[in-house]
Amino acid sequence: MVTQDVYEILKSENMTTLMVTHDISEAISMADKVVVLSHRPTTVKHICKMDFEMTNKNPFNCRKSPKFSEYFDLLWKELEVHE
Numbered sequence: 001m002v003t004q005d006v007y008e009i010l011k012s013e014n015m016t017t018l019m020v021t022h023d024i025s026e027a028i029s030m031a032d033k034v035v036v037l038s039h040r041p042t043t044v045k046h047i048c049k050m051d052f053e054m055t056n057k058n059p060f061n062c063r064k065s066p067k068f069s070e071y072f073d074l075l076w077k078e079l080e081v082h083e
Contacts, residue, residue, distance in 0.1 A: 003030060003059045024079075028071045029059035036078045046078045 007030050010017050021027050027034045028050060036046040052065050062068055 006030070007059050024072055024075050025063065025068075026059075028068060028075070029062040034071075034075060036075060046075075048074060048078075 003026055019027075019030065031050050034048045034050060035044055036048070037043070038045040048071065050062075050071060052062050052067055054061060054065065
């Protein structure tokens with residue numbers, strides 16, 4: 001799993017990283033904070049702290065957490081994606 005590999009490298013190197021993604025699930029499972037940007041001109045629309053309250057936090061465990069769907073719904077609404 002590429003996401004897990006990247007997560008482990010970043011944690012082992014103790015690096016602060018800014019990652020840009022369009023994948024909400026990836027953002028939630030890897031990030032400590034997710035920043036939602038607005039349409040152009042871009043501004044910071046929302047900052048959401050990912051707090052899974054677990055000692056063995058990793059992307060796989062985050063996706064299994066009940067909080068994952070709560071964060072997903074919150075961010076989906078912030079993106080204002082219309083079907």
